[in-house]
Amino acid sequence: MKKKIVNIEKNSADFINQDNIHEKEHDKNLWNARVKRDRIAQSIPEWEELKELASKIKEHTLSHLDEYVSTFAENASKRGAVVHWARDAQEHNEIVYNILQERKVTEIIKSKSMLQEECEMTSFLESKGIEVTESDLGERIQQLSHQPPAHIVMPAIEKTTEDIAQLFAKTIGTDPNDTDPHSLNEAMRNNARPKFLRAGAGMTGANFAIAETGTFVVCTNEGNADIGAAVPPLHIASIGIEKIIPKVEDLGIFIRLLSRSALGTPATQYTSHFTGPRKNGELHIIITDNGRSTRLGMEDFWTSLKCIRCGACMNTCPVYRRSGGLSYESTYSGPIGIILSPTFDLEKYKELPYHSTLCGSCSDVCPVKIDISNQIYKWRKLVVDKGYMPSNRKYALKAAGAVLGHPHLFRTTEAFAEKALPIVPDFLIYSSLNPWTQERKMFSMAKNTFRDWYIKNRKEKNDKY
């Protein structure tokens, strides 16, 4: 069978060309998150220092990960959690299924976990006859649409209110003309609650796992992870080995960075700390590798394991904002997805590293200082070295250029001139390291496409591509 190669250029074109609404809305909503992030980051005098500390703590933990993972596991077991170990997705899913089967659980609720997404856990459990309900509203919207999350923090951000009104009308029987987010939310709240009460188990992921105490922390805005942990008798948490941090004290730094970077809010509404099972409840933790230890051994890419999944790099990426997250056809999309996905399967995701302008905006906003754009560049080199370069790929920016070269963008750019900064690719403004920044005449790019400009100005340097 011929291997499926993700054609991100085509997928993005489909998203952009579907109408005149989705791309614009998407771009606007994500840009708003980016603006809010800037505002709140600037209100913290020690912001840059926090990023540096977070990065150092993560690098330290990753370079001593065996010790910290063992300590976490030991402490969690001491507190009464049952700790399981899973090498890959299959093992992870089977552990979950065995726990559920032993207790005859047939319905579960889960809060969003990227690791469980990565393991394709839901479809596995469904194939075994277990009913899985997403408790996060955005994630439930995606579930009812039979789609994976399009963004790691805002799973349904690709959908307009009208899309959701249609979807709810079809799936939970709301009035198709009712497009009020408040009443749509209310309808879903009422629809979901009985499922929460019926569930035999609640599943969560974890944002941080603390070696010192064996605690894990889950951050949500809806309190949905807490319902899953507080109501059903059984709580199962999937934790990737890279989530470990050494001490409780470290949370002071990470909690301050996470939600500010993600949505520009001071924290998530709920920051929940689990140190052992609930009274009369059972807690299982599945410590999962699924490729992480291999990534740890990749000299150029191991620091991608520092990622705390805030989504800031996606919100700021001029290419992601226009192409939509589903076009990446991978668990992780946007800039972070570009550097994680090839570690799962380089051939399948060989086009992804070209879906970037290398503008560096992602690296600038990353709260743990991952050099994302450098890593994207390194993947391009590897794609070439492995001989995966398609023959028609003449220049480095083809995929990104196709998105940025979309007429809508240029029309808008012309129409709003300088006011259009938010929709002009951010590298014009944000990257001090970037040679493009110095080219102020870039504002005239509507006359010749960015692609042309790029080819003319950069081709010599990137000849190989």
Added chain:
Amino acid sequence: MISTKEHILEAIRKNKPQGTQYPYPVIPSFPKSSKDIVEEFKENLILNAGTCFTINSIEEGENKIKELHPQAKVICSSAIEFPGNKDLSKVTDPHQLDDVDVGIIRAEFGVSENGMVWLTEKGMMVTSLGFLSQHLIILLKPQDIVRDMYEAYSRINLNDNNYGCFMLGPSATADIGAVMVRGAQGARSLSVFFM
């Protein structure tokens, strides 16, 4: 045969960056805000859609609860100040709190930097009180407010409780058209009573 655990740890050992170039950093102390701590807490709580009231007596508190939630039928409390009308000590299963209109809980402390309150399993008695209740009233002594997350974490001993939660205002979502909606799954409103 080696265990899965050993297998994973061995893979990490083999692959992790070697050497001592990644020491644990020294964490400095950061400058503190000079605002009045209670005012700062209130400001941030309100920004996050919470409300707050200074309550001088139990009676005043009871009147305030009635005023805020005139329709409430079931009021359930883990705080000794207000008994409510559903006895939490008789609740053996978290599902039994499904009918609670107003849940009342005492917070161990608040954080002025962001308006969060720290709730624990011990303080809630049955943790579903914090999540199945339609509305929450949180009791907080104004002197129990710390400045920031560093102080907050130095005050907590995570081993004291199996569960602890920093709660910031009511449940929220912006998953439909990026419009902010309160009361996604958890509490629809959160009021702090300073008392």
